[in-house]
Amino acid sequence: MTHETMNAPAAPREGVRLHPVTVKKVIWETDDTFTLQIDLGALGNTFNFLPGQFNMLYVFGLGEAAISISSDASQTGTLAHTIHRVGTVTSGLAQVKRGDVIGLRGPFGAGWPITAARGKDVCIVAGGIGLAPLRPVMYAMLRERTAFERIILLYGARSPLDILYRVELEEWAKEHNVEVLVTVDRGDSSWKGYIGVVTTLFSYIKLDARATVGYVCGPETMMKYTIDEMGRRGLAEDQIYLSMERNMKCAVGFCGHCQYGPEFICKDGPVFALPRIRHLLDRKEL
Amino acid sequence: MVIIESTELNHLLEGLISRGYLLVGPTVRSGAIVYDEIRSAEDLPRGVGDEQLPARYSLRRRDDAMFFGYGVGPVSWKKFLYPPRLTMFRATKAGKGFTITPGETEPRPRTAFVGVRPCELNGIIMQDKVFLGGPYVDGAYKKARDNAFIVAVNCTESGANCFCASMGTGPGVTKGFDIALTEVLQGKRHYFTAEAGTSLGKEVLGALSTREATDPEAKAGLDAVARAGTSQVKRMDVRDLPQLLNDNFENPRWDDVAKRCLACTNCTMVCPTCFCSTVEDSTDLTGTHAERTRKWDSCFTMDFTKVAGGNIRPSTRARYRQWLTHKLSNWMNQFGTLGCVGCGRCITWCPSGIDLTAEVDAIRGNGVHA
Numbered sequence: 001m002t003h004e005t006m007n008a009p010a011a012p013r014e015g016v017r018l019h020p021v022t023v024k025k026v027i028w029e030t031d032d033t034f035t036l037q038i039d040l041g042a043l044g045n046t047f048n049f050l051p052g053q054f055n056m057l058y059v060f061g062l063g064e065a066a067i068s069i070s071s072d073a074s075q076t077g078t079l080a081h082t083i084h085r086v087g088t089v090t091s092g093l094a095q096v097k098r099g100d101v102i103g104l105r106g107p108f109g110a111g112w113p114i115t116a117a118r119g120k121d122v123c124i125v126a127g128g129i130g131l132a133p134l135r136p137v138m139y140a141m142l143r144e145r146t147a148f149e150r151i152i153l154l155y156g157a158r159s160p161l162d163i164l165y166r167v168e169l170e171e172w173a174k175e176h177n178v179e180v181l182v183t184v185d186r187g188d189s190s191w192k193g194y195i196g197v198v199t200t201l202f203s204y205i206k207l208d209a210r211a212t213v214g215y216v217c218g219p220e221t222m223m224k225y226t227i228d229e230m231g232r233r234g235l236a237e238d239q240i241y242l243s244m245e246r247n248m249k250c251a252v253g254f255c256g257h258c259q260y261g262p263e264f265i266c267k268d269g270p271v272f273a274l275p276r277i278r279h280l281l282d283r284k285e286l
Numbered sequence: 287m288v289i290i291e292s293t294e295l296n297h298l299l300e301g302l303i304s305r306g307y308l309l310v311g312p313t314v315r316s317g318a319i320v321y322d323e324i325r326s327a328e329d330l331p332r333g334v335g336d337e338q339l340p341a342r343y344s345l346r347r348r349d350d351a352m353f354f355g356y357g358v359g360p361v362s363w364k365k366f367l368y369p370p371r372l373t374m375f376r377a378t379k380a381g382k383g384f385t386i387t388p389g390e391t392e393p394r395p396r397t398a399f400v401g402v403r404p405c406e407l408n409g410i411i412m413q414d415k416v417f418l419g420g421p422y423v424d425g426a427y428k429k430a431r432d433n434a435f436i437v438a439v440n441c442t443e444s445g446a447n448c449f450c451a452s453m454g455t456g457p458g459v460t461k462g463f464d465i466a467l468t469e470v471l472q473g474k475r476h477y478f479t480a481e482a483g484t485s486l487g488k489e490v491l492g493a494l495s496t497r498e499a500t501d502p503e504a505k506a507g508l509d510a511v512a513r514a515g516t517s518q519v520k521r522m523d524v525r526d527l528p529q530l531l532n533d534n535f536e537n538p539r540w541d542d543v544a545k546r547c548l549a550c551t552n553c554t555m556v557c558p559t560c561f562c563s564t565v566e567d568s569t570d571l572t573g574t575h576a577e578r579t580r581k582w583d584s585c586f587t588m589d590f591t592k593v594a595g596g597n598i599r600p601s602t603r604a605r606y607r608q609w610l611t612h613k614l615s616n617w618m619n620q621f622g623t624l625g626c627v628g629c630g631r632c633i634t635w636c637p638s639g640i641d642l643t644a645e646v647d648a649i650r651g652n653g654v655h656a
Contacts, residue, residue: 256562262619285604
């Protein structure tokens with residue numbers, strides 16, 4: 001298997017029902033980004049997801065937004081979503097308090113192909129909120145740390161205050177032998193780390209091109225430069241995976257909004273092997 | 287193949303009503319032939335024809351008494367299978383949480399679609415692939431589809447915007463109908479040839495007082511349908527069409543068409559295969575009741591591709607290109623056919639008279655070829 005697919009339903013099913021779920025904790029990661037920990041209640045018995053999949057989260061009367069799952073897929077009964085407050089629905093989600101109920105549909109889409117990386121080096125490159133859908137990959141790999149060789153995480157944030165999961169980043173580096181390199185676009189007086197776009201971090205690592213799998217998630221421009229950099233370092237295109245974002249209303253391929261050339265990001269993606277969409281990446285206003 | 291005399295057409299409709307079907311068919315309303323509820327053959331647009339050109343539609347009085355002597359109007363059958371507005375669910379606050387109830391509570395009536403043209407039947411088959419053919423199924427569509435009885439009517443005349451012959455979707459039906467009719471009017475002889483496509487169609491026909499068609503009667507119908515095809519002037523050049531559009535993502539013709547396109551969404555609303563939708567969430571004044579409504583949407587609207595970083599397709603150029611490329615190229619990747627049935631509605635109802643067959647010809651003329 002080269003590509004983890006959604007929990008492929010045995011028989012055609014309806015667009016997945018909306019379930020009320022309870023928020024059990026709100027963690028503000030940065031000024032504008034927060035994590036909702038969700039108690040799945042009865043739904044927890046049947047809810048399974050793959051790292052890289054997303055849910056549609058509903059705020060009563062306000063609407064739905066597609067949000068990737070950022071928690072450990074091996075945990076049952078609970079989920080986390082890390083959300084960047086930017087639009088109407090995510091601003092509504094930002095007002096949710098502990099004990100409040102939101103709606104959830106999912107999980108949807110294709111996930112990261114973790115099995116494809118076993119026995120290999122893994123190079124994860126994340127920009128901004130793009131780290132959120134990759135955190136479940138880290139959890140999955142660290143649970144079987146010895147099944148993977150080097151794990152490299154290159155992460156770019158806007159500023160030191162915008163760095164997500166700071167405590168975990170340190171823990172992954174110190175306790176799990178993960179090569180974590182973080183850079184920021186703009187430093188501040190306390191920042192002693194790297195400054196610059198995330199691709200500058202490639203100059204501080206050496207990749208074994210023949211044995212490395214790349215997972216990339218972030219703004220499209222950042223992903224394009226990252227792919228170029230990986231290409232220059234000899235990574236084969238079919239070893240590179242990226243997660244795409246588009247407007248989504250239905251999440252099941254009916255509403256048409258997420259079309260990306262011939263692909264529906266919601267059901268064919270959001271995670272794609274690079275060769276499948278390579279020819280689309282340079283098309284403006286696609 | 288059997289014969290239904292024109293004077294007996296109403297018996298077919300009565301037969302369907304007596305079996306519990308609601309009848310939907312062509313009828314004249316506000317200067318156009320639309321599909322709406324009908325009660326008898328009296329409601330059909332008998333003796334009414336139409337003139338269609340790019341950006342032009344008008345009705346005319348025919349000099350005969352044809353029941354189905356018109357081309358397709360602004361309404362397509364998707365209105366009944368995939369309604370323009372649909373309440374998806376209702377939610378009611380309860381303590382800190384809320385409860386959810388389904389939006390559709392009334393059972394859908396069994397509906398007979400009377401007068402489905404071959405191009406339109408192909409449009410329905412294309413939407414079946416979208417809503418029923420993948421890992422997910424649209425429940426409301428499935429219910430409406432399962433409850434639909436299709437009386438197709440073959441075309442014996444082509445309008446100026448028709449190009450079904452080149453799309454392989456008409457002017458005669460080949461599949462997907464319960465009953466298919468061909469209307470024949472020769473001097474004073476006015477009759478329908480009828481054939482059943484399903485056992486249910488056979489049963490409905492069998493209950494009528496029909497007789498087997500004679501060879502000349504059958505041939506007259508087949509000839510009329512064949513003439514509608516050969517007389518068709520507009521055509522789509524479909525050779526390597528998916529590849530052509532894929533190869534011409536950058537082409538000066540997109541700039542040209544963008545000067546004419548108003549991004550008004552008319553083409554997508556009248557198109558029998560366009561399936562895009564959006565949702566609208568709302569609450570009542572008390573804030574305790576909410577509902578979600580699905581509405582037809584169009585890839586021509588600005589908000590269609592809105593993401594946190596902005597709109598993916600801000601230009602009309604990109605939006606027209608998306609629409610045409612989806613229909614005539616990406617659709618093939620997604621559903622295994624082209625997404626156009628050649629009904630010509632998008633040409634007729636475009637306020638600028640943009641003709642997609644001409645746009646394809648222009649791209650073929652100046653474009654990159656594989």
